[in-house]
Amino acid sequence: MVYRSVAALALYCAYCGRIELHGVSRFAVGRNGLNLSCSCGRHVARVCRDARGRYCLEGPCLFCGQKHLVSLPANFFAMSGVVRLDMAPHKTEIGYAGATAAVRVKLAEQQAAMKRFLAVQAKQLAGRKHQKGS
Numbered sequence: 001m002v003y004r005s006v007a008a009l010a011l012y013c014a015y016c017g018r019i020e021l022h023g024v025s026r027f028a029v030g031r032n033g034l035n036l037s038c039s040c041g042r043h044v045a046r047v048c049r050d051a052r053g054r055y056c057l058e059g060p061c062l063f064c065g066q067k068h069l070v071s072l073p074a075n076f077f078a079m080s081g082v083v084r085l086d087m088a089p090h091k092t093e094i095g096y097a098g099a100t101a102a103v104r105v106k107l108a109e110q111q112a113a114m115k116r117f118l119a120v121q122a123k124q125l126a127g128r129k130h131q132k133g134s
């Protein structure tokens with residue numbers, strides 16, 4: 001297994017809803033973990049290690065406001081692909097983890113999908129406004 005020193009996470013922000021890419025250096029995850037924040041300035045999650053030394057993610061929950069622990073793949077710093085991360089109690093997608101290049105591709109796909117979704121919403125909203133005005 002080839003260990004890299006850097007892997008990536010793409011995480012949804014519980015406050016602004018954006019999904020952003022975070023580079024994670026293996027050496028930056030110290031005893032107190034590594035805090036990740038969104039470009040909106042809010043705290044997204046903390047990368048930490050559990051009692052068995054496995055990497056995990058702790059972040060505020062979009063749904064219940066509590067903090068949940070999500071395990072990262074055991075080979076987080078050695079994987080070449082990307083995996084989906086779920087917030088276990090709610091089975092909700094919170095983002096992706098994996099090799100930087102693979103996560104970047106996934107993120108671009110997500111952002112394209114989000115753009116399409118927003119475009120549809122904007123159209124619907126415009127339609128509704130039009131109806132109100134007439």
Ligand SMILES: [Zn+2]
Nearest residue numbers: 013016038040
């Ligand atoms: Zn944000």
Ligand SMILES: [Zn+2]
Nearest residue numbers: 061063064065
């Ligand atoms: Zn929750």
